[in-house]
Amino acid sequence: MKVTVDGTEIDLPAGTSAIDAVFSAGGDVPYFCAHKYLSPVGACRMCLVESGSPRRNPDGSFVMEGEGDAATPKVFWFPKPMASCTMQATEGMHIRSAKTSQVVAKAQAGMMEFTLLNHPLDCPTCDKGGACELQDRAFEYGYGASRFGFDRRHADKHYPLSDFVILDQERCIHCKRCVRYFEEVPGQEVLDFIERGGHTFIDTQEGGLPTGFSGNITDICPVGALLDNVARFRGRNWEYDHTPTTCTLCPVGCSITVDARNGRLERIVARENRDVNEAWICDAGRFGHVFASEERLTTPLIRDEDGQLVAATWDAAIDAMKRGFSGMRTADVALYLGADSTLEEGAALEALAAATGTRSVDHAPRYEVSVTAPQATLTDVATADAIVVIGADLGEEAPVLELRILEALRGGLIPPEFAHGTAIADLRLVERPARRPERLAVIGRESRLWAHAGHRVSADSQGALARLTHPDTDELRAVVALLDGAERPVIILGADVLSGAGGSFSANLTDLASRTGARVIAIPAAANSRGLAALNLVPRAGGLPVWRAQEAPAAFISRLDPGVRAAGFTVVHDTHLTATARLADVVLPAVTNYEKRGTVQNLEGRLLPLHPAAIQSGESADLIRTLSALAEALGVKAPARGLRGAQALLADHLGLDLSDLPARGALHTFRRTFAGPAAPHTPTLWTERMHARPLSWVDRIEELVHSDWQLPGAPAAPPARAGGSD
Amino acid sequence: MGVLEIAKGMGVTLGKLFQKPVTVSYPEQRATLQPRFRGRHVLTRHPGQRPGELGLEKCIGCSLCAAACPAYAIYVEAAENDPANPTAPGERYAKVYEINMLRCIFCGMCEEACPTGAVVMGNEFEMADYRAGDFVYAKEDMLVGVTGSLPQRREAARSGKPVRLGFQLEGPPRAELEGVKYP
Numbered sequence: 001m002k003v004t005v006d007g008t009e010i011d012l013p014a015g016t017s018a019i020d021a022v023f024s025a026g027g028d029v030p031y032f033c034a035h036k037y038l039s040p041v042g043a044c045r046m047c048l049v050e051s052g053s054p055r056r057n058p059d060g061s062f063v064m065e066g067e068g069d070a071a072t073p074k075v076f077w078f079p080k081p082m083a084s085c086t087m088q089a090t091e092g093m094h095i096r097s098a099k100t101s102q103v104v105a106k107a108q109a110g111m112m113e114f115t116l117l118n119h120p121l122d123c124p125t126c127d128k129g130g131a132c133e134l135q136d137r138a139f140e141y142g143y144g145a146s147r148f149g150f151d152r153r154h155a156d157k158h159y160p161l162s163d164f165v166i167l168d169q170e171r172c173i174h175c176k177r178c179v180r181y182f183e184e185v186p187g188q189e190v191l192d193f194i195e196r197g198g199h200t201f202i203d204t205q206e207g208g209l210p211t212g213f214s215g216n217i218t219d220i221c222p223v224g225a226l227l228d229n230v231a232r233f234r235g236r237n238w239e240y241d242h243t244p245t246t247c248t249l250c251p252v253g254c255s256i257t258v259d260a261r262n263g264r265l266e267r268i269v270a271r272e273n274r275d276v277n278e279a280w281i282c283d284a285g286r287f288g289h290v291f292a293s294e295e296r297l298t299t300p301l302i303r304d305e306d307g308q309l310v311a312a313t314w315d316a317a318i319d320a321m322k323r324g325f326s327g328m329r330t331a332d333v334a335l336y337l338g339a340d341s342t343l344e345e346g347a348a349l350e351a352l353a354a355a356t357g358t359r360s361v362d363h364a365p366r367y368e369v370s371v372t373a374p375q376a377t378l379t380d381v382a383t384a385d386a387i388v389v390i391g392a393d394l395g396e397e398a399p400v401l402e403l404r405i406l407e408a409l410r411g412g413l414i415p416p417e418f419a420h421g422t423a424i425a426d427l428r429l430v431e432r433p434a435r436r437p438e439r440l441a442v443i444g445r446e447s448r449l450w451a452h453a454g455h456r457v458s459a460d461s462q463g464a465l466a467r468l469t470h471p472d473t474d475e476l477r478a479v480v481a482l483l484d485g486a487e488r489p490v491i492i493l494g495a496d497v498l499s500g501a502g503g504s505f506s507a508n509l510t511d512l513a514s515r516t517g518a519r520v521i522a523i524p525a526a527a528n529s530r531g532l533a534a535l536n537l538v539p540r541a542g543g544l545p546v547w548r549a550q551e552a553p554a555a556f557i558s559r560l561d562p563g564v565r566a567a568g569f570t571v572v573h574d575t576h577l578t579a580t581a582r583l584a585d586v587v588l589p590a591v592t593n594y595e596k597r598g599t600v601q602n603l604e605g606r607l608l609p610l611h612p613a614a615i616q617s618g619e620s621a622d623l624i625r626t627l628s629a630l631a632e633a634l635g636v637k638a639p640a641r642g643l644r645g646a647q648a649l650l651a652d653h654l655g656l657d658l659s660d661l662p663a664r665g666a667l668h669t670f671r672r673t674f675a676g677p678a679a680p681h682t683p684t685l686w687t688e689r690m691h692a693r694p695l696s697w698v699d700r701i702e703e704l705v706h707s708d709w710q711l712p713g714a715p716a717a718p719p720a721r722a723g724g725s726d
Numbered sequence: 727m728g729v730l731e732i733a734k735g736m737g738v739t740l741g742k743l744f745q746k747p748v749t750v751s752y753p754e755q756r757a758t759l760q761p762r763f764r765g766r767h768v769l770t771r772h773p774g775q776r777p778g779e780l781g782l783e784k785c786i787g788c789s790l791c792a793a794a795c796p797a798y799a800i801y802v803e804a805a806e807n808d809p810a811n812p813t814a815p816g817e818r819y820a821k822v823y824e825i826n827m828l829r830c831i832f833c834g835m836c837e838e839a840c841p842t843g844a845v846v847m848g849n850e851f852e853m854a855d856y857r858a859g860d861f862v863y864a865k866e867d868m869l870v871g872v873t874g875s876l877p878q879r880r881e882a883a884r885s886g887k888p889v890r891l892g893f894q895l896e897g898p899p900r901a902e903l904e905g906v907k908y909p
């Protein structure tokens with residue numbers, strides 16, 4: 001399809017919107033309401049362009065202009081500028097943006113003036129200032145001066161929609177992104193416009209926003225109307241150190257940007273990754289970062305004469321470890337690590353275990369089964385035509401996977417990608433999309449996904465897989481029929497199936513997958529459980545797993561909190577003074593995953609890079625450097641002293657080249673995985689240290705907002721609470 | 727060069743010798759500053775509700791002064807106002823406001839950037855001190871009503887005498903320095 005933009009002819013795939021045509025031609029159009037992953041609605045009228053198309057005569061030939069050979073198809077221009085986000089580019093269309101059209105430039109400046117009519121322009125106190133689409137576009141396309149000398153609209157400037165999201169109704173420009181987001185992405189119809197015209201404001205009738213994915217509206221609001229209450233007034237956008245990295249709170253591995261200022265982690269925002277999280281992250285990933293800058297261990301701790309833990313230097317800690325381990329065989333020291341450690345850290349620990357000869361090596365949490373059925377990717381999930389979720393509470397295990405499932409239910413339309421990035425307006429996406437709940441079956445306990453599923457089977461998840469091979473109820477037969485009738489079915493397995501699975505699990509799964517042609521996602525127990533399974537980090541014959549750490553003669557426990565100490569000398573490496581750390585003889589300070597360089601593997605097998613944010617953590621060290629200190633204390637040679645060394649180990653053992661991982665990550669399947677008996681595991685997303693509520697006078701207003709106050713005489717309604725599901 | 731030229735030159739010299747000098751013997755005498763002199767910053771306040779009452783701080787903690795500063799001399803940390811007991815009008819105020827006077831080049835860009843007229847270049851300039859750390863002026867050292875630099879106030883506290891400023895103005899401080907009075 002040939003389209004002429006500002007005089008340049010370009011070739012575009014059919015169905016492209018006019019706004020993407022302009023961007024593809026290297027041009028620019030200001031826009032507020034269009035969003036890459038939301039339906040275009042044409043609410044803001046900022047994306048105006050002039051456009052026209054040739055017409056055909058009844059005989060099929062073009063209506064021509066000019067004489068003889070110089071004749072060209074005549075372009076019939078629309079009489080007025082058109083919104084480019086809701087207009088499809090067609091064959092032979094001509095588009096003029098503000099670059100070449102005075103009419104468009106004037107219309108956009110006028111539209112900008114109209115948008116700014118009731119905007120308070122309190123940029124200095126607005127947390128969006130410096131990263132605000134309205135600011136930027138007003139600068140680029142506005143008149144530059146205001147002709148408006150009257151009082152502006154006044155509305156509530158401090159309206160907490162939930163604990164985490166705060167609304168300034170004066171700043172809203174009515175782009176409807178937030179409303180469409182809730183309807184289209186998590187499928188929760190909570191926000192809407194109230195009143196009309198200049199009085200329009202957004203609000204919810206539910207007494208708060210549903211938990212789970214509410215924070216995304218603070219990213220997509222083009223102005224500072226919806227803001228992150230955790231990061232409120234913590235810094236201006238240009239003052240933050242932005243670090244693109246990967247969230248490791250759950251095995252989805254969403255791409256995030258960590259914003260730190262003065263060594264404190266202040267804010268996390270979503271980063272686009274088409275293959276993983278599109279543009280969305282969950283509330284835990286966004287708001288649950290407080291622990292990274294609170295009550296951190298910053299120096300090693302050793303026991304003094306009174307048996308108290310006191311701060312010490314690393315040298316003193318190494319000496320204390322030497323004394324503690326003296327007279328012991330190196331093979332007596334059990335080595336345990338948390339399963340959200342990076343692959344590099346895992347490789348360093350595997351190598352140290354080989355050097356010391358210990359049999360007690362373990363990582364946790366993990367499941368004892370390894371899944372050999374064909375792997376589904378997150379894009380497979382989003383484009384599947386049948387999804388069966390067994391024994392998973394996605395809200396706790398892998399929240400963004402839930403969004404990808406819902407994406408499949410509304411048609412699995414993934415916006416195309418252009419040279420300028422994901423399509424800004426994908427015209428196939430429509431407001432209030434038709435949903436196909438019959439494509440989703442949920443088996444197991446009730447969860448948030450339940451509300452979206454066409455087939456719900458309350459059943460014991462463990463037995464469900466076996467029962468699916470020989471369905472014994474109509475419900476299960478319907479699920480099997482769903483899988484059989486689908487072309488691209490996906491099976492998702494959660495903790496209720498995987499934890500403690502054994503016996504015929506693998507056989508049943510392989511059988512079901514091969515019979516139905518389904519691809520499988522088995523949600524790993526922790527952020528990097530899947531990657532660490534490729535390393536020999538499970539107890540060797542006769543070795544002790546983590547849950548028997550108290551029987552070990554001595555132990556080194558990294559970022560795990562089993563709550564027990566080894567029989568003998570115990571070293572704990574952690575970010576906070578956990579219950580286990582309180583029992584330890586030596587505590588070494590660890591860095592969080594926000595401060596690491598390394599690689600993790602998510603639930604679909606994608607290797608994703610971690611980059612260190614500028615967070616103050618004193619003398620904390622990652623596991624690789626900590627292990628070299630431990631090796632020194634044990635008197636063995638450290639197999640890796642830094643990241644490069646650990647990556648060389650991975651290259652040697654697994655043939656993995658991690659030096660040049662693309663920002664979007666890369667799919668990788670390890671040939672071999674190690675598994676072994678594992679402790680039962682129930683995933684929880686929010687841990688105690690993450691759960692800090694923003695403390696401010698918002699809390700007091702909160703009480704008023706959420707009190708069970710009613711209109712006098714109104715029928716009694718059940719009290720609404722923030723945090724309910726939709 | 728003739729004798730005449732030498733005599734002319736000496737004439738000028740002699741003439742100047744008996745004129746009133748344009749210099750002052752600072753610090754015994756006070757220097758007279760020009761109205762637009764750019765000295766140590768003052769953080770101004772809004773007028774109080776009643777006479778004698780301290781008004782709210784004008785600074786809203788927006789960090790625009792810090793962004794404008796070519797010497798990276800300013801550090802601002804904002805916080806949310808307690809509506810019952812606000813520090814500044816609106817939702818936001820500067821919890822921490824510091825200027826490193828060693829870095830500052832007294833260009834006045836901060837004053838120009840400030841949307842509320844909170845930070846204004848004042849007239850004080852006698853800030854010589856011994857330790858680098860003492861050149862970081864906090865909000866308490868710059869809010870209107872504070873007279874004298876850190877070393878001057880330290881000296882005054884030690885000796886029990888009021889701060890003695892080494893300058894004087896012709897007329898009152900300029901209008902932007904709302905509320906500033908020099909003894």
Ligand code: SF4
Pocket residue numbers: 171172173174175176177178179202220221222223225226
């Ligand atoms: S609050 Fe923000 S996202 Fe929602 S309609 Fe207003 S401007 Fe748009």
Ligand code: SF4
Pocket residue numbers: 247248249250251252253254277281282283284285286398399400401
């Ligand atoms: S879904 Fe998982 S990886 Fe993504 S932001 Fe939430 S916790 Fe982090």
Ligand code: SF4
Pocket residue numbers: 791794795796797798799800825829830831832833834835836837
């Ligand atoms: S006067 Fe200039 S150098 Fe000094 S703080 Fe202000 S902007 Fe920075």
Ligand code: SF4
Pocket residue numbers: 124784785786787788789790791792802820839840841842843844845
């Ligand atoms: S002095 Fe002015 S520019 Fe600086 S933070 Fe305060 S209000 Fe903003």
Ligand code: FES
Pocket residue numbers: 030031032033034041042043044045046047083084085086
């Ligand atoms: S009308 Fe808002 S982007 Fe097109």
